[in-house]
Amino acid sequence: MIILASRNAHKLTEVREILQPLVPELDGIDGAPDDIPEPVEDGRTFAENAVMKAQQIALRLGVPAIADDSGLCVDIMGGAPGIFSARWAGRHGDDLANLHLLLNQLDDVKGEDRTARFVCAAALALPDGTVVVEEGEMAGTLRYEPVGEGGFGYDPIFQPDGHDVTTAQLAPEEKNAISHRRKAFEALAPHIQRALEAE
Template sequence: MESPTGGRPAAHRRLVLATRNNGKIAELRAILDAADLDVELVGADAYPDVPDVKETGVTFAENALLKAHALAQATGHPAVADDSGLCVAVLGGAPGIFSARWAGRHGDDQANLDLLLAQLSDIADEHRAAHFACAAALALPDGTERVVEGTLDGTLRHTPAGTGGFGYDPILQPEGETRTCAELTPAEKNAISHRGKAFRALAPVVRELLG
């Protein structure tokens, strides 16, 4: 069966996001709606038998593509995946793709934060530039792929501030701000975040490939 919007299969109207995070799903859904894209967006929970993909790439883009292609092949639907992290200038871009496991155990936000602050304890304010980076990938079951990226530039505080967000949010102060990402409201953060920028850049790509 063909869709009424240009001959693509109707199955292409469903888009699967490689996450079980409802907040991330809501964020992308709002962006697609704002772009007037009539796409049914679901998360990975809609396919509980599909296993998680190991992030073996050496860049954010490679990891995002790995996850997007694997999900597209497993579900038969176009899939979106993202990978993101913190890049510190004085550390040559680290933690980078290792951001979530910088202290050794995946997802231990407090340990990652404590280790990074200890490593930067003697670094002066003028050398504490850093940015969050996000790569978002769209993959179709036929192998077609696109990648877009977004960044949020800032500097690193010496001590955490704020209770919102997650990961390194309590220590990154965006350019032009006096607050950390963890002190911003969710709406304020989404408006400037690396993931928000990447997802917004993805909207015209979805329009191009899905019709």
């Protein structure tokens, strides 16, 4: 058994698809005890935050746990919003406010300087304290206006390299095939397999 340390339905769907058939029944923590608090993501990197989340669940429930932390890193902004991507506008999870604030901040920035990348750190934590982290990236450029109805977060303004549409215009399976999350969890998969075999 292995648990994804997240209550985010979008994330659970993506990670389930990525880890099939290795983890045929991946559950999130929605069914876990209510007294498991949301971890305070006060790490300085995506990796620190991912480890924090995975360790909390592995130690609390006594089973292997996986977690990730991810965000958008804009080159001309020195990698911001980075670990603050989900709360860039001040309130956690307000995707629309985050997106519009970022567009306003980049208002005078021209195409060749609008490069960015999505970064994901995926962590596996075992009840014995063992931790493994892998990272993945998806490079691209930022559009001037949102386009597309799919995805979430900054997807409507992110155009992956090699594509002429945003990630919000890609079908879920197309996005998942090239995503930063896929790359991170595919790199983590051999470690997950060893953990499952050892149980």
